[in-house]
Amino acid sequence: MNATYLGLELKRFFRDVTSVFFIAVLPSLLYVIFGAAQSYSTEPAGNGNVSMYVLLSMAAYGAVTATVSIGGSAAVERMQGWGRQLGLTPLGDASFVATKAMVGLIVALIPVGLIYVIGAATGARGTLTVWLLGAVILLVGAGIFSIYGLIFGLVFRTESAVGAASGSLVILAFLGNLFFPLSGLLLTIAKFTPLYGYVSLARRALTDGYLVTADGTQMIFEPLWQPVTNVVVWTALFVVAALAAVRFGRRRQ
Numbered sequence: 001m002n003a004t005y006l007g008l009e010l011k012r013f014f015r016d017v018t019s020v021f022f023i024a025v026l027p028s029l030l031y032v033i034f035g036a037a038q039s040y041s042t043e044p045a046g047n048g049n050v051s052m053y054v055l056l057s058m059a060a061y062g063a064v065t066a067t068v069s070i071g072g073s074a075a076v077e078r079m080q081g082w083g084r085q086l087g088l089t090p091l092g093d094a095s096f097v098a099t100k101a102m103v104g105l106i107v108a109l110i111p112v113g114l115i116y117v118i119g120a121a122t123g124a125r126g127t128l129t130v131w132l133l134g135a136v137i138l139l140v141g142a143g144i145f146s147i148y149g150l151i152f153g154l155v156f157r158t159e160s161a162v163g164a165a166s167g168s169l170v171i172l173a174f175l176g177n178l179f180f181p182l183s184g185l186l187l188t189i190a191k192f193t194p195l196y197g198y199v200s201l202a203r204r205a206l207t208d209g210y211l212v213t214a215d216g217t218q219m220i221f222e223p224l225w226q227p228v229t230n231v232v233v234w235t236a237l238f239v240v241a242a243l244a245a246v247r248f249g250r251r252r253q
């Protein structure tokens with residue numbers, strides 16, 4: 001990994017105020033609005049309270065938005081000739097990938113860290129396991145969605161593709177039981193969407209595997225294999241789609 005290139009990538013990212021807002025500030029605002037500012041925020045929820053439940057959900061949204069943005073921009077850069085320019089330098093492919101991966105991790109740390117700090121200051125409560133295991137799953141799992149952004153960049157080859165990929169996450173978040181609890185048919189559909197398994201695993205230490213329905217009156221236990229299967233299957237689908245997009249891009253050249 002090249003420290004100079006890493007520094008340049010981070011500087012370029014932070015110059016884009018719009019991206020910084022949507023990746024870091026917006027999820028924190030959503031947490032405050034739907035979590036900390038609500039009267040029910042201090043009510044118990046598993047091994048913590050409702051604020052912690054909302055915190056993990058919004059941190060998940062912020063983290064995947066970050067990695068999708070980085071993955072999409074990397075693909076667009078390659079398609080638009082930046083890769084050929086880098087080829088004239090001593091920077092190899094492995095260094096390029098490692099640097100991009102580190103940029104994605106650092107950028108994902110921003111919304112997760114910011115929401116964690118705000119949550120701790122505004123009454124989010126959970127056991128140490130909930131805080132630590134949630135953070136690890138949020139950061140590791142978010143890396144999967146860099147492939148999702150990569151697919152958009154490879155297929156559409158424009159900067160707007162990155163925005164489209166990030167925007168589509170809003171729809172997936174609603175369908176994936178992330179923004180508010182679902183029940184009935186919507187919950188059944190949610191279990192087949194990409195974000196569902198990821199956010200369920202991030203919240204599992206808090207909820208002990210129990211789901212709250214939309215009306216809040218029923219608790220449903222979810223076996224661990226269900227969110228794990230969701231994550232594994234969608235990861236495989238993303239990888240296959242990314243490989244197909246690479247081959248498609250080569251045919252177009």
